Amino acid sequence: MTKQVVTGEELKQTALGQELSDEQCRLLASVCTRREVSNGEILFEEGQISDTLFIVIQGRFAVSRDTGRGFSDTLHLLETGQLAGESGFLDGTPHSATLRAVGDARVVMLDRAHLESLLVDHPILVYKVMRAIVHSVREIIRRMNRQHSELLSYINPSIGRF
Template identity: 45%
Template sequence: MSIEHDFVSLRSSSLSASLNDEQVEALARISHCRRLADREIIIQEGNVDNSLHVITEGAIAVTRDLGKGEYTTIHVLHTGDLAGEMGFISGQPHTATLRSLGRTQVCSFEREAFESLLMDHPWLVYRVMQTIVQVSQDILRRMNAQHVELTKYVSRSHALY
């Protein structure tokens, strides 16, 4: 894929909502957009991966290993969502595996390449990091709401676990 294609893909993503065209072009120069095969793994649970992935088309399943080759899907990310943002920032091993679902395209960039933008494009770096924090807060809100709903369900049904 070309830089022009990468620019168009990134421009339509939530990651670039607060960026101008020059800043999106800078991101496109360090990114790599590609199509994934169905069920292709882009991040493996337990591995360190310093890439940030922007889902520009399709969906990705967030899965956890159950052992013996089995896994469970704990969440599905869709077009516009970010993937791998916590490992991108922290450099820590990932707590889940990310698998494409059907026809999916992602634009990815490495932390080292992103950090190279810091001197010439500090506002770009700031805005992207701001977006990553917002995405993380949204995930935390959804998880908290799900926890409350599950707690209510268990309490009402007097379920034992």
């Protein structure tokens, strides 16, 4: 695991950076670190507590949950530009899933304390980061609702369109 300095250009290409100006991306990058993740390496595990927001800047991550039957189910693939660890970052709750790199990957990591250090002098930047996190969480909820509807339609075709 190697930690490196982050550039504003890396952040600009992500869901988080799309909310920010170039200058805000450079400022936020100054409190972030970059991490190279090898194929198959676990970024974080279900049940762990972390106050770090992860931003995928290259590669993909399998999002999986323990089934209690001796194996995990892959729920989703995180792609370049997407966020991970939002809930733990916001409120310290344990991760609800495990993230494992599918191929070599790279993430940017933002610790809650580092973002909070910007609050007094750069409140608009912090607001925009929080707005991007909320947007990401809403996208997850939309996807889950769509999958839930599709599953119900599959189970009981008389109530759905499938």
